[in-house]
Amino acid sequence: MFSLTTYKNEWLGNIRPDLLSGLVVALALIPEAIAFSIIAGVDPKVGLYASFSIAVITAITGGRPGMISAATAATAVLMITLVRDHGLEYLLAATVLAGLIQIGCGLAGLGRFMRFVSKSVMTGFVNALAILIFMAQLPELDLSAPGVTWFTYVLVAASLAIIYLFPRITKAIPSPLVTIVVLTGLAMTFGWDVRTVGDMGALPDTLPMFLIPDIPLTLETLQIILPYSIAVAIVGLLESLMTQNLVDELTDTRSNRNQECIGQGLANTATGFIGGMAGCAMIGQSMINVKSGGRGRLSSFTAGVALLILVVGLGDLVSRIPMPALVAIMIMVSIGTFSWSSLANLRTHPRSSSVVMLATVATVVWTHNLAIGVLVGVLLSGIFFAAKIAQLFGVTSTLSADGRSRTYVVEGQMFYASVEDFMAAFDFAEPLDHVTIDVRGAHIWDISSVQALDMAILKFRRDGAQVQLIGMNAASETLVDRLAIHDKPGALDKLTAH
Template identity: 80%
Template structure:
C-alpha cells in the first residue's frame, strides 16, 4: 500500500506533461473506440463510453500510473458471438462479471505469475502488437475503400513528416497534437474530400447514465455469460500486465500488479453499469502517453475526461478530424512500438529465445489474439528451459576396489525432463552386492523423478543388491518421503505394474 504523499505525487508530480499527453491520447482513443465497437457489433457510443469510464476510473484505482486503459480490440473480439446471439444487455452483464473476476484475481494476488513470462515472449508480444497496430491502419489506405484516394496517402505522409520533424523545432507541444490541428485545418480550409472521424459512426450527444443490464437473473443467464466473462477477464489482465511491464521499463519505475488487477476489475464492473463494453490496458496509447510526457495518474484521467468532452460537447468539431491524421499517429506508434533491436539480435541470441519470440509474433498475427500468442510463447519457453536444464544433468559411477560396491553420483536437476536419462544411467545387469546412489549434488523436483528413483532402487534390490540413497537435501527428502514407494510394503508389486 502506497502512502498518501506518494499517491498525491502520482497525481500532481507532472501536471503539464500529463495534461498534454492526455489530450493527445484522447484524440487517438476516439477512432479506436468506434472501431472496437463496430468489431463487437454494437453502437459506437458503447466503446466511447467504455473508454471514458475505464480511463477515468483506472486513474484512481490502477496500479500503474501513466498507463492508459480503455475499450480494446483484444476484448471486443471475444464479445462478437455473445452480442450476435443474445444482444447488448448480455454484453453489459458479461462486462460486469468479467470485472468481478478480475477483482478476485487481484485479491488472490495472481499478478505474481507474470514473472514466468520470459523476455522473449515480452518482445514477441510487443512486436506482434506493433504489426497489428499497423495492419489496423491498412483499410484507411486501401484505394478500394470509399473515401480513400491518393490525397489520403499524401496527408498521411504529411502527418508523419510533422510528427518526426516538428520536435526539431520544439518539444513543448506534442507533435501528434500539431499534426491533428494542422491537417484538420488544411482539409477543412481546402474542402478536400477525405474520410473523417465522423464517417466511422455517429458520436454520442448525451452523458452516460447508470443502468442495470436488463437480463434474467438466473443460472441459465450465468451459464451464458460466464465463458465470455472469464475469457475477457483473462485476456484483459494478460494484456494489461504485459503492458504494465512495458511501461515499467519505459519509465524505469515499479508498479503494483495485483492492484492493477483490482483496478481493471473495478473499472470494468462500473463500466458495465453505464452502458460500456469491457476493456483493458492499451499498449499503443500507453506508449503515446509515455513518449509525450505522461507519467502520472492525471494523464489517464485527462484522456478520459477530454474524450467525453470531445465526443459529447464538441462532437461536431471532432467529427471533421481527417482520418489520415490519426492514421499517421498510429503508424508512428507502431514504428516506435516495434523492437527493431530484436531483429539485429536474432543471430546473436540463443536460438531458443529467437524461436520463442518469432513464434509469439506469428501466432498473434495469425490468430489476432494476444492471449493465444503469449500462451504459445510461454509454453515454448517452458519446453526450451526444461530441455536446457535436462542437458546439465549427468551421472557418473565409481566401482569399489574389491568390485563389490558401485556408487552412482547424480549431478544436476532430476525432473521429468531428465528422468529418462537417470533411468538409463544404471547397469542393472552388473553383479554387485551394494549400490549407493549419491544425490548430494542433485535436486529431486517432481513425481516423475521420484518414480524414476523408485524404479532404480527396486530393480537393484530385485537383483539382490543392497541399495542406499544418500545426500538428499531437505526439500528432496520431503518429496521422496511423501511420494516414494521403494521402502513401503508392496513396493515390488508396483514394480511389476510398471
C-alpha cells in the same frame, strides 16, 4: 505498501505534460473505440462510454501511472458471438462479471505470475502488437474504400513529417496534437474531401447513465456469460500486465501488478453498469501517452474526461478530424513500438530465444489473439528451459575394489526431462551386493523423478542388492518421504502397474 505522498505525486508531479498528452490520447481513442464497437456488433457509444469509464477509473485505482486503458479489440472480438446470440444486455452483464473475476485475481496475487513470461515472449508480444497496429491502419489506406484517394497518402505523409520534425522546433507541445490541429484546420479551411472521424460512426450526444443489465438472474444466464467473462478477464489482464511491463521499462519505474489487476477489474465492473463494453490496457495509446510526455495518473484521467467532453460537447468539431492525421499517429506508434534491435539480435541471441520471439509474433499476427500468442511463447520457453536444465544433469559411478559394491553419484536437477538419463546410467544386470545412490549434488523436483528413483532402487533390490540412498537435501527428502513407495510392501508391483 501504499503511500499517500507517492500517490499524490503520481497525480500532480507532471501536470502540464500529462494534460497535453491526455488530450492527444483522447483524440486517438475516438476512432478506435468506434471501430471496436463495430467489431463487437454494438452501437459506437458502447465503446466510447467504455473508453471514458475505464480510462478514468484505472487512473484512480490502477497500479501503473501513465498507462492508458480503454475499450480494446482484444476484448471486443471475444464478445462477438455473445452479442449476436443474446444481445447487448448480456454483453454488459459479462463485462461486470469479468471485472469481478479480475478483482479476484488481483486480491489472490496472481499478478506475480508475470515473472514467468520471458524477455523473448515480451519482445514477441511488442513486435506483434506493432504489426497489428500498422495492419489496422491499412483499411484507411485502401484506395478502393469510400473516401480514400491518392490525396490521403499526401496527408498521411504530411502528418508524419509534422510528427517527426516539429519536436526539432519545440517539445513543449506534443507533435501528434499539433498534427491533429493543423490538419483539421486545413481540411476545414479548404474543404478537402477526406475521410473523417464522423465517417466512422455517429458520436453520442448524451452522458452515460447508470443502469443494471436487463437479464434474468438465473443459473442459465450465468452459464451463458461465464465462459465469455473468463476469456475477457484473462485476455484483458494478460494484455494489461504485458503493457504494464513495457511502460515500466520505458519510464524506468516499477508498478504494482496486483493493484493493476484490481484497478482493471473495478473499471470493467463499473463500465458494465453505464452501458460500456469490457476493455483493458492499450499498448498503442500508452505509447502515444509516454512519447508525448505523459507519466502520471492525470494523463489517463485527462484522456477519459477529454474523450467524453469531445464526443458529447464538441461532437460536431471532433467528427471533422481527418482520419489521415490519426492514421499517421498510429503509424508512428507502430514504428516506435517495434523492437528493431530484435532483428539484429536474431544473429547473436541463442537460437531458442529467437524461436520463442518469432513464434510469439507469428501466432499473435495469425490469430489476432494475444493470449494464444503469449501462451505459445511461454510454453516454448518452458520446453527450451527444461531441455537446457536437463543437459546439466549427470550420473557417475565408482566400483569398489572387490567388485561387489558400486556408488552412483547423481548431480544436477532431477525432473521429468532428466529421468531418462537417470535410468540409463544404471547397470541393473551387474551382480552387486551393495549399491549406494548419492544425491547430495542433486535436487529432486517432481513425481517423475521420485518414481524413477523408486524404480532404480526396486530393480536393484529385486536382484538381491542392498540399496542405500544418501545425501538428500531437506526439500528433496520431504518430497521423497511423501511420494516414494520403494520402502512400502508390494512396491514393485504397484510401480509397474502404472
